[in-house]
Amino acid sequence: EIVLTQSPGTLSLSPGERATLSCRASQSFSSSYLAWYQQKPGQAPRLLIYGASSRATGIPDRFNGSGSGTDFTLTISRLEPEDFAMYYCQQYGSSRTWTFGQGTKVEIK
Amino acid sequence: QVQLVESGGGLVKPGGSLRLSCAASGFTFSDYYLSWIRQAPGKGLEWLSYITSSGSARYYADSVKGRFTISRDNAKNSLFLQMDNLRADDTAVYYCAKGYPTDYWGQGTLVTVSS
Numbered sequence: 001e002i003v004l005t006q007s008p009g010t011l012s013l014s015p016g017e018r019a020t021l022s023c024r025a026s027q028s029f030s031s032s033y034l035a036w037y038q039q040k041p042g043q044a045p046r047l048l049i050y051g052a053s054s055r056a057t058g059i060p061d062r063f064n065g066s067g068s069g070t071d072f073t074l075t076i077s078r079l080e081p082e083d084f085a086m087y088y089c090q091q092y093g094s095s096r097t098w099t100f101g102q103g104t105k106v107e108i109k
Numbered sequence: 110q111v112q113l114v115e116s117g118g119g120l121v122k123p124g125g126s127l128r129l130s131c132a133a134s135g136f137t138f139s140d141y142y143l144s145w146i147r148q149a150p151g152k153g154l155e156w157l158s159y160i161t162s163s164g165s166a167r168y169y170a171d172s173v174k175g176r177f178t179i180s181r182d183n184a185k186n187s188l189f190l191q192m193d194n195l196r197a198d199d200t201a202v203y204y205c206a207k208g209y210p211t212d213y214w215g216q217g218t219l220v221t222v223s224s
Contacts (some may be wrong), residue, residue: 037154047211060206092211098159100153102153
């Protein structure tokens with residue numbers, strides 16, 4: 001099973017700042033199978049990025065994904081008030097089991 | 110628009126069973142992989158299972174293998190999760206989700222396992 005480790009656990013930033021979230025895998029896999037989700041309290045997760053770098057429908061271009069192999073990054077170029085939330089990475093399809101990272105909370109400083 | 114509505118959650122005793130359902134609309138159900146994912150109170154997301162579009166293949170997380178069974182009825186646009194031998198640590202909100210990757214999620218149904 002591929003284990004995903006996200007860092008940091010919590011990111012304290014101000015609106016307008018840049019957020020950089022990391023997702024590291026226990027073994028290398030194809031970047032075609034890496035996704036990022038945003039979740040706000042009381043809501044279901046929303047798909048932001050798939051295939052490591054492709055934005056899902058309706059996702060603003062301030063959200064960017066990158067990476068390959070075992071190291072992946074989600075960057076939010078300038079934080080808007082609505083971006084403060086939990087973020088999860090997920091690997092899907094590189095094996096017959098899918099996994100999520102434990103999450104990074106982006107909170108207002 | 111795409112809608113996924115879970116039902117069947119509730120309070121069950123340890124060792125008991127529940128069957129969750131997910132009613133889908135707004136897309137061609139039989140074209141898509143479907144998944145179950147859960148979230149324990151205050152915790153992160155845990156993928157449980159997915160089923161291919163035809164239902165010919167199903168995969169499970171180790172934590173539920175042998176206890177949970179995913180199935181689908183393409184004629185009724187419905188996804189199911191049969192959960193047997195439930196334990197306290199199965200307490201969570203259970204989400205159904207569409208696609209590969211999962212691009213739409215339901216709002217979830219709460220399962221509480223407690224005596």
